Amino acid sequence: MPLSHIPLLNHKMYDAPSIFTPINLLREARRQKGMAEASIPQVCILDPDGDLAQYLVDTGQAHRHPHWACYHTRLYAFTLNGVEYGIIPHAVGASFAVLVAEELFVCGCELLISITSAGQILALGQPPYFVLIEKALRDEGTSYHYCPLRITATSNRPC
Numbered sequence: 127m128p129l130s131h132i133p134l135l136n137h138k139m140y141d142a143p144s145i146f147t148p149i150n151l152l153r154e155a156r157r158q159k160g161m162a163e164a165s166i167p168q169v170c171i172l173d174p175d176g177d178l179a180q181y182l183v184d185t186g187q188a189h190r191h192p193h194w195a196c197y198h199t200r201l202y203a204f205t206l207n208g209v210e211y212g213i214i215p216h217a218v219g220a221s222f223a224v225l226v227a228e229e230l231f232v233c234g235c236e237l238l239i240s241i242t243s244a245g246q247i248l249a250l251g252q253p254p255y256f257v258l259i260e261k262a263l264r265d266e267g268t269s270y271h272y273c274p275l276r277i278t279a280t281s282n283r284p285c
Contacts, residue, residue: 148228155195164193165234167203167212172223172240176215188213196229198222 156163173179179202182188187204191212194201199214212235217226227238250257 148225149232152195152229152232155197159195161193161195166191166193166201166230167210168234168236169209170201170212170214170230170235170238172217172226172238172242173213173215174218174223174240174242178241179213179215182213194233196226199226 153163155161171178179188182204183202188202189204191201191203194212199217201212201214203210203212205211212230214226214230217223223240230238246253
């Protein structure tokens with residue numbers, strides 16, 4: 127059945143850009159909340175488990191950032207060695223994390239660090255330990271549909 131025979135889908139402009147951009151979402155949230163536009167920390171952290179953010183709040187090291195207008199998350203700020211950082215707990219799921227990341231970047235974030243936990247396929251040592259991810263395989267996830275494939279100058283493998 128052609129899509130034109132489905133009333134709900136008539137008169138849709140599928141090729142038009144979305145009006146639900148991060149900058150528009152935050153502008154409307156600021157307007158509805160009566161908040162002024164202001165910058166957030168340049169370095170931010172996504173903390174899906176929320177453990178680090180909770181520890182920082184519980185120990186009085188982090189406070190709620192007054193200029194974060196997002197309806198779905200809370201941004202906390204803390205200072206370490208003279209550098210202000212932002213941290214958002216509970217941004218779980220790739221699609222949601224991408225939205226939050228885009229909102230952070232339009233508000234002044236320049237470096238985003240995502241901290242998470244995972245199982246291991248191959249033991250590298252006695253846990254706990256950290257693994258720094260430098261490349262990722264593209265599969266049927268958010269990155270597959272969201273961003274165009276890029277090839278690095280040093281290899282033919284996607285990054």
